[in-house]
Amino acid sequence: MSDPTPTSPDTPAAPPTADEIYRRICALIEPFNKKGVAVTPQTTFAGDLDLDSLNVMDLVAAIEDEFDIILPINRLPDLETVQQVADEVASILKG
Amino acid sequence: MDLFSKFDDLIAERAAVLGNGGADPFELVMDEVVSATEAVVDGRPIILAGTYNYMGMTFDPDVIAAGHDALDRFGSGTTGSRVLNGTYAGHKLLEQRLADFYGTAHAMVFSTGYQANLGICSTLAGKGDYILLDADCHASIYDGCAMGSADIVRFRHNNAEDLARRLRRLPAEAGKLVVLEGVYSMLGDRAPLADLVRVAKDAGAMVLVDEAHAMGFIGERGRGVTEAEGVEDQVDFIVGTFSKSVGTVGGYCVSNHPKFEVLRLVCRPYMFTASLPPSVVATAAESIRLIQTRGADKRQQLWDNSRRLHGALSAAGFQLGTERPESAIIAVVLPDLETAIAMWQALLDAGVYVNVARPPATPFGMVLLRCSLCAAHRPDQIDAIVAAFLHAAEAAKLDLSGTRRADAAE
Numbered sequence: 001m002s003d004p005t006p007t008s009p010d011t012p013a014a015p016p017t018a019d020e021i022y023r024r025i026c027a028l029i030e031p032f033n034k035k036g037v038a039v040t041p042q043t044t045f046a047g048d049l050d051l052d053s054l055n056v057m058d059l060v061a062a063i064e065d066e067f068d069i070i071l072p073i074n075r076l077p078d079l080e081t082v083q084q085v086a087d088e089v090a091s092i093l094k095g
Numbered sequence: 096m097d098l099f100s101k102f103d104d105l106i107a108e109r110a111a112v113l114g115n116g117g118a119d120p121f122e123l124v125m126d127e128v129v130s131a132t133e134a135v136v137d138g139r140p141i142i143l144a145g146t147y148n149y150m151g152m153t154f155d156p157d158v159i160a161a162g163h164d165a166l167d168r169f170g171s172g173t174t175g176s177r178v179l180n181g182t183y184a185g186h187k188l189l190e191q192r193l194a195d196f197y198g199t200a201h202a203m204v205f206s207t208g209y210q211a212n213l214g215i216c217s218t219l220a221g222k223g224d225y226i227l228l229d230a231d232c233h234a235s236i237y238d239g240c241a242m243g244s245a246d247i248v249r250f251r252h253n254n255a256e257d258l259a260r261r262l263r264r265l266p267a268e269a270g271k272l273v274v275l276e277g278v279y280s281m282l283g284d285r286a287p288l289a290d291l292v293r294v295a296k297d298a299g300a301m302v303l304v305d306e307a308h309a310m311g312f313i314g315e316r317g318r319g320v321t322e323a324e325g326v327e328d329q330v331d332f333i334v335g336t337f338s339k340s341v342g343t344v345g346g347y348c349v350s351n352h353p354k355f356e357v358l359r360l361v362c363r364p365y366m367f368t369a370s371l372p373p374s375v376v377a378t379a380a381e382s383i384r385l386i387q388t389r390g391a392d393k394r395q396q397l398w399d400n401s402r403r404l405h406g407a408l409s410a411a412g413f414q415l416g417t418e419r420p421e422s423a424i425i426a427v428v429l430p431d432l433e434t435a436i437a438m439w440q441a442l443l444d445a446g447v448y449v450n451v452a453r454p455p456a457t458p459f460g461m462v463l464l465r466c467s468l469c470a471a472h473r474p475d476q477i478d479a480i481v482a483a484f485l486h487a488a489e490a491a492k493l494d495l496s497g498t499r500r501a502d503a504a505e
């Protein structure tokens with residue numbers, strides 16, 4: 001807790017590529033993909049994946065922890081598809 | 096396009112669940128209320144075991160006398176906002192009582208607890224600030240967050256490590272408000288406030304604790320989990336309601352922040368609504384005074400009741416929201432909404448009223464029958480509640496054997 005060093009030694013030097021971000025998000029979606037939908041960049045969370053608001057928030061927490069970022073829940077209404085979330089994550093990682 | 100089409104699924108689900116012609120849990124009418132623990136529904140007496148009337152103040156003779164007196168002297172309503180013509184001497188006295196009760200410098204009374212959260216959360220944190228809220232926070236906190244312009248970050252329920260991780264990701268210089276509850280109303284579980292508050296303070300955040308379900312009951316003086324966990328000097332804002340232990344309606348926020356009073360000029364849910372009627376204000380003030388001066392015995396009775404109900408229901412094999420009784424809320428976890436409604440109806444037939452709780456209000460998509468106990472419940476009423484649950488489980492063919500075996504194996 002009191003360790004002041006902000007970066008951990010295993011932080012990768014280069015940020016993940018857009019493709020890698022997309023693939024890692026797809027992997028996080030799998031446990032929530034109860035209907036076994038084939039996920040594409042255009043897949044929607046509420047419509048295609050049929051996630052309710054609680055599932056969505058759990059998925060957000062998983063994405064935050066995977067990329068060590070904050071994805072404020074007030075920004076979610078604009079993020080309907082997997083690609084939109086991947087783009088948002090990429091833009092947050094760029095800072 | 097009919098604007099109501101979006102509700103079609105919900106309408107169909109309700110029709111299906113209520114197909115047996117039983118009463119609707121969300122449209123029950125109390126024809127008479129006899130005491131803090133008894134009412135009459137459809138001509139039959141029922142035990143109230145789902146009212147949040149923790150301290151049983153609703154029929155206290157001194158509380159009622161205070162209400163009558165204020166009604167006679169100040170009329171039926173204020174017809175105005177707190178910042179215009181709606182602040183009477185009684186409102187100021189009530190705020191003083193709250194400040195005395197909590198030992199704080201400031202207290203601000205709202206027309207409901209919902210509005211207190213709406214107002215405080217939306218006003219304190221603005222653009223560029225962050226609110227970090229526990230995932231299981233009440234709808235009024237989520238709505239207050241949605242109403243403001245701060246960025247909203249949710250952390251895993253009661254998980255100090257998860258909160259710390261999220262706080263670390265925020266810009267050091269940004270304003271941060273951590274919002275917690277003392278007792279969570281769905282499962283009746285308590286927050287590990289000492290841990291959570293330490294993490295928040297280490298990150299330079301301000302802390303707000305909603306003590307709606309703990310005020311009156313928890314803590315040596317009934318100030319809530321904040322008091323019980325010894326973190327009163329580190330919590331910046333406490334929000335609460337008069338609609339539970341206090342036994343009337345209204346909400347409040349107390350604080351020691353030197354600039355707190357400015358909120359009266361900027362907090363829209365405080366300004367743009369009428370103030371509480373004088374009779375309500377007087378009953379709240381008297382009730383808080385009585386909780387402060389004579390609350391200890393009631394707290395003891397309420398703990399006895401909570402332990403008695405929790406012990407009997409878990410011994411009978413029901414799955415409960417907490418392993419041990421942590422508050423005056425005892426939640427029975429059920430497999431699905433159909434079972435919950437069938438059991439709720441059987442409980443009512445057996446003369447017991449409890450709450451049905453379902454997603455999205457509940458965590459993990461759980462369906463619950465929730466009991467909230469009152470200090471005024473007698474032991475025989477608790478036993479009657481347990482007997483009604485057993486009868487209802489049988490009527491709804493709920494299998495209690497699995498959990499009982501698990502308990503026996505402990």
Ligand SMILES: Cc1ncc(COP(=O)(O)O)c(C=O)c1O
Pocket residue numbers: 207208209210212233235276280305307308336337338344345346
């Ligand atoms: C945690 C919590 N906060 C606030 C409220 C709102 O209180 P009120 O009934 O005064 O609007 C409630 C009650 O439903 C609650 O459970």
